[in-house]
Structures are given as structure tokens and as C-alpha cells.
Amino acid sequence: MKRPIIVFDLDGTLVDTAPDLLDSLNHSLLDGALESVDYIGFKRFVGQGGRVMIERAYAAQRRALAVEELDRLLGLFMTHYTQNIPGKSLPYPGVVDAIGRLEAAGYVLAVCTNKYEANSKALIEALGLKGHFAAIAGQDTFAFRKPDPRHLLETIALAGGDPERAVMVGDSQTDIDTAKAAGIPVVAVDFGYTDRHVSEFEPSVVISHFDELTPALVEKLMVAAR
């Protein structure tokens, strides 16, 4: 029988990767002779993977960007980021306890992220968390990525989870839109990477600490969604 499942976003939800993503983004932008980006800018550009992050940084500085140059800068970003994993990135407070608590309550856990799959797996492994996830799906795992709801639904299928008893946990509009399009309740964390408050995107519930992510909350959301 398929088991109830909780699917987590990665950047800005499970792990605070901002210092490393920002370092690698600026490493790449500097090579393109662009001004460096600060944390405020980063929060606007992140969410749909490295390629889109670089494109958005260029657009914000009103600079044209040819495809070949974008490919080259993405390559620089990826090499810099990959070589540095896990860098300064750390799980948010309460993540490890929440994982233990939800596993003990019988939930399957998975990750659905717009990071590349290899980087996602390397990061989660370096942080000692890989064994907890039945599936880790990145932007290149399938032929579609968030906000396409199939990214979430296929992650659930890969993990052997039950889409009728599923909850998504994320930090951005991308995650909330994805879950809604898939008909799956979504818990938004309010400490991640978004320039607008997550409540504006109308998730099922907002939490400010992983201590709030209890089996009782997850169960309540699953029941309400049926």
C-alpha cells in the first residue's frame, strides 16, 4: 500500500543555502562584468534554478544576455557551487528533529527542488540526511520542473507515496503554485527566499519554525484535502 508522504523543497526550506548560492552567483556575474547581487536581490532571483537566477540578475541590471554567454556563466556558477558543497549551508533549526518525528509517525519523505539533482543529492548527503528521503528530484530529473505540478506528482510516485495523502512544504510562490496545481495542501515556511511574504501566495498554512511541523498538523491538512 502507498504511504502518506511529505515532500520538501530544498533551498530556503530544508537548508539555508543562501550564502553559497550568493557566492557562486556573484562569482559568475563578476565574470560577466555585472555588479554583484546582495541578499535582497538574491531572494528575488532564486527559485527556478541557476539559469533563471542569472537571467533575472541580468534583467534587473538591464543588460542583454546572449544564450552562449548565459551558458558560459551558468557553467561558471555550477562549477563554483558544486566544488563548494556543502559550503556554509546548514539545515534550518528544527529540521533534523522534524524529520525524525515525521518518520516515526510513518510518513515517507521526499525532496522536490529546482536545484539540479546531482547537486541536491550531494548537498543532502554532505549534511548527513540522504538516508531519510525516498526520492530526491531536481529540475533535471524529469522533463518538467516546478511550478509544473507534474514535478511534484512524479516525485511522489518515485518515492512510492500516496498523492491522496500528501503535503508539500516550501518557501516560495513556485512551491505554493506547484502544490495547488497538483491539488496538494502546502505548508509555507516564512524564513526562506521570497521577496514577498509567503502568506500573500495563500498556502494552506504558514509556519515560522520546524517545531510547528507536527504529525498532527500534517494529518489535519491531509484530512481537510480529501
Ligand SMILES: O=C(O)COP(=O)(O)O
Ligand atoms: O535553487 C533554486 O533556484 C530553487 O531551489 P528550490 O526549488 O530548492 O528552492
Ligand SMILES: [Mg+2]
Ligand atoms: Mg526554495
